Amino acid sequence: MKYGILIDITKCIGCYACEEACAERWNNPVTETHELSAIQNTAVEDHDGTYVPRLCMHCEKPTCASVCPVGAFQKTKLGPVIYDPSKCLGCRYCIQACPFDIPKYQWDKLNPKVTKCDMCYERIKKGEIPACVEACPAEARIFGTKEELIEEAKRRIDENPETYYPHIFGLKEAGGTSILYLSDRPLNKLGFKVKLPEVPLSHFTEQIMSKIPNYIFWGGTLLFGIWWITKRRDEVQRLQKKLKEMEENNKKENEE
Amino acid sequence: MKIKNLKLTFWGAVFWIIVVLGIYSTILRFTKGLGAATNLSDKFPWGLWIGFDVLCGVGLAAGGFVIAAAVYIFNLEEYKSILPSAILTAFLGYLLVIVALIYDLGKPWNIWHPIIMWNPESVMFEVAWCVMLYTTVLALEFSPMLFQKLRLEKPQKIIKSLTIPLVVAGVILSTLHQSSLGSLYLIVPEKLHPIWYSSNLPYLFFLSAVAVGPAMVTIESYLSSRAFRREIEIHILSRLAKVTAVALMVYFVLKVEDIVNYKLFPYIFSLRYESLMFWLEFAVGVIVPIALLTNSKIRKSKKGLFVAQLITVLGFILNRLNVSITGLESYTQAGYFPKWTEISVTLFIVALGFAAFRLIAKHLPVFPPEVEERKTITEGFEVISMREVFKEQI
Numbered sequence: 001m002k003y004g005i006l007i008d009i010t011k012c013i014g015c016y017a018c019e020e021a022c023a024e025r026w027n028n029p030v031t032e033t034h035e036l037s038a039i040q041n042t043a044v045e046d047h048d049g050t051y052v053p054r055l056c057m058h059c060e061k062p063t064c065a066s067v068c069p070v071g072a073f074q075k076t077k078l079g080p081v082i083y084d085p086s087k088c089l090g091c092r093y094c095i096q097a098c099p100f101d102i103p104k105y106q107w108d109k110l111n112p113k114v115t116k117c118d119m120c121y122e123r124i125k126k127g128e129i130p131a132c133v134e135a136c137p138a139e140a141r142i143f144g145t146k147e148e149l150i151e152e153a154k155r156r157i158d159e160n161p162e163t164y165y166p167h168i169f170g171l172k173e174a175g176g177t178s179i180l181y182l183s184d185r186p187l188n189k190l191g192f193k194v195k196l197p198e199v200p201l202s203h204f205t206e207q208i209m210s211k212i213p214n215y216i217f218w219g220g221t222l223l224f225g226i227w228w229i230t231k232r233r234d235e236v237q238r239l240q241k242k243l244k245e246m247e248e249n250n251k252k253e254n255e256e
Numbered sequence: 257m258k259i260k261n262l263k264l265t266f267w268g269a270v271f272w273i274i275v276v277l278g279i280y281s282t283i284l285r286f287t288k289g290l291g292a293a294t295n296l297s298d299k300f301p302w303g304l305w306i307g308f309d310v311l312c313g314v315g316l317a318a319g320g321f322v323i324a325a326a327v328y329i330f331n332l333e334e335y336k337s338i339l340p341s342a343i344l345t346a347f348l349g350y351l352l353v354i355v356a357l358i359y360d361l362g363k364p365w366n367i368w369h370p371i372i373m374w375n376p377e378s379v380m381f382e383v384a385w386c387v388m389l390y391t392t393v394l395a396l397e398f399s400p401m402l403f404q405k406l407r408l409e410k411p412q413k414i415i416k417s418l419t420i421p422l423v424v425a426g427v428i429l430s431t432l433h434q435s436s437l438g439s440l441y442l443i444v445p446e447k448l449h450p451i452w453y454s455s456n457l458p459y460l461f462f463l464s465a466v467a468v469g470p471a472m473v474t475i476e477s478y479l480s481s482r483a484f485r486r487e488i489e490i491h492i493l494s495r496l497a498k499v500t501a502v503a504l505m506v507y508f509v510l511k512v513e514d515i516v517n518y519k520l521f522p523y524i525f526s527l528r529y530e531s532l533m534f535w536l537e538f539a540v541g542v543i544v545p546i547a548l549l550t551n552s553k554i555r556k557s558k559k560g561l562f563v564a565q566l567i568t569v570l571g572f573i574l575n576r577l578n579v580s581i582t583g584l585e586s587y588t589q590a591g592y593f594p595k596w597t598e599i600s601v602t603l604f605i606v607a608l609g610f611a612a613f614r615l616i617a618k619h620l621p622v623f624p625p626e627v628e629e630r631k632t633i634t635e636g637f638e639v640i641s642m643r644e645v646f647k648e649q650i
Binding site: 105 | 375431
């Protein structure tokens with residue numbers, strides 16, 4: 001069973017209850033700023049009066065999990081993408097690579113961690129719902145299985161075609177995400193940098209990474225081959241030189 | 257003599273200033289964290305230490321595998337005299353990359369984790385393994401110099417019998433490593449500026465490394481010939497320059513192909529920061545070196561060759577900084593300029609490299625003795641002794 005969250009931007013009233021619930025869940029301070037940071041794993045951005053809740057998208061094929069050299073990120077069977085700080089070596093490739101710019105870093109700590117939303121994985125495992133969804137008074141965030149959420153999103157678009165922009169964001173973006181968005185306008189007008197392919201981004205590195213085993217085998221063979229040929233050629237040349245010298249010596253001796 | 261002493265103390269003073277500032281920055285980095293010691297942020301998670309110390313450091317160490325392949329795989333014996341110093345440069349280069357990583361990684365004590373925690377899908381995983389394995393290979397390739405000094409014959413023999421497998425492994429690992437640094441950026445097609453984003457990135461990175469390897473060997477030979485009063489093997493270096501020229505020509509074709517395929521004309525012919533930086537990089541790193549290095553007069557003059565190859569190296573550095581910093585600025589809509597402590601750490605690491613090279617070259621047989629004393633005419637080029645070079649200048 002894969003869970004997710006459907007975020008309906010048209011319903012968000014900007015009360016920041018989700019931010020407070022999230023801060024409490026992570027033992028973070030409640031902040032005046034409303035943007036994702038190392039102490040804020042969900043944030044409600046204000047785009048000229050339109051409130052846009054942001055949090056980790058929990059991709060189906062997460063870029064962070066693909067790029068992490070030690071596999072510190074993991075897509076769980078329940079849907080959340082979780083992070084294990086004990087594995088992390090702090091290379092920050094996840095921050096560089098995430099197409100949604102979600103992971104943040106504890107730059108001021110001596111034992112820094114990457115921070116991001118984990119969809120309250122521990123709560124979901126216990127059968128509870130994420131803290132931000134529970135706190136939302138406007139039902140701008142609803143929790144459920146991904147199938148249910150897609151059904152619901154389609155129903156809302158069908159029933160209120162004049163309210164919604166007919167696109168479920170997250171259905172296909174970057175290979176699909178567990179967090180889905182409904183909005184009255186395209187999300188690139190609401191701070192999302194969307195020029196995203198419909199394939200997971202790991203597709204672009206897979207193409208080259210999959211060539212490595214072949215390259216090692218063929219490259220190694222080829223290099224040994226070249227070495228063998230050039231070495232042999234060298235030997236032959238040396239022998240020919242010797243032969244010539246011997247012949248010339250013989251000639252000289254004969255002439256004498 | 258007096259003038260020379262003054263010169264030495266000047267560079268000595270520079271060295272010690274760099275060391276003192278470097279130690280301060282080191283203490284800052286490891287007591288107050290990355291935030292205090294760098295201008296890195298969530299928008300710019302990779303800065304100078306990755307862009308220069310790692311990306312350029314690895315590339316500039318490429319001379320090791322290029323010369324090793326020439327000598328052992330292609331059996332070009334004449335390059336043998338510059339092999340030990342090229343290996344030493346590469347070995348030190350890789351060690352310094354590891355030092356830089358210890359500064360840059362948030363949790364450097366976990367640096368060994370990729371050994372037991374695998375994610376073969378990750379380019380960074382490949383990078384980590386290449387660094388570990390190739391540093392080991394370089395250490396083994398370097399070890400005969402140490403064994404020779406210590407007169408340990410048995411280990412010397414063992415290493416000698418392993419030479420070919422080691423060199424083959426070194427070439428394979430280098431190819432993978434050089435290209436993988438380009439592959440790192442394949443996963444950010446929407447972030448990296450179109451001028452630099454290309455599915456050819458791994459090939460471009462590899463080619464420019466092959467070009468810059470011989471360039472670095474040339475610079476290293478030139479500088480050490482001055483420091484150690486040796487002759488410059490100009491006939492070898494000038495032939496080596498052809499490797500740089502050919503690699504850059506292939507690079508040129510590949511890049512032009514990218515410009516056409518990715519329809520980059522509107523980008524490169526607009527008056528923007530990115531396009532200016534691209535032209536600077538492309539002119540300094542590709543066009544000018546090709547023009548200079550294909551000219552046999554320049555190739556045969558030691559100063560001309562040195563300057564031409566120095567330009568190659570500068571262009572290479574520009575390219576790596578453009579990919580890792582310039583190319584990401586428009587997406588993040590944030591500028592990045594390294595904090596002085598970042599620059600100071602980088603200089604510190606480079607200075608340590610120079611000092612280590614000097615120390616090792618002084619005590620180990622890095623420069624084969626037969627070359628030092630040889631003054632012969634080889635293949636039409638006269639090998640000029642350094643004393644005469646100095647005479648010219650005085």
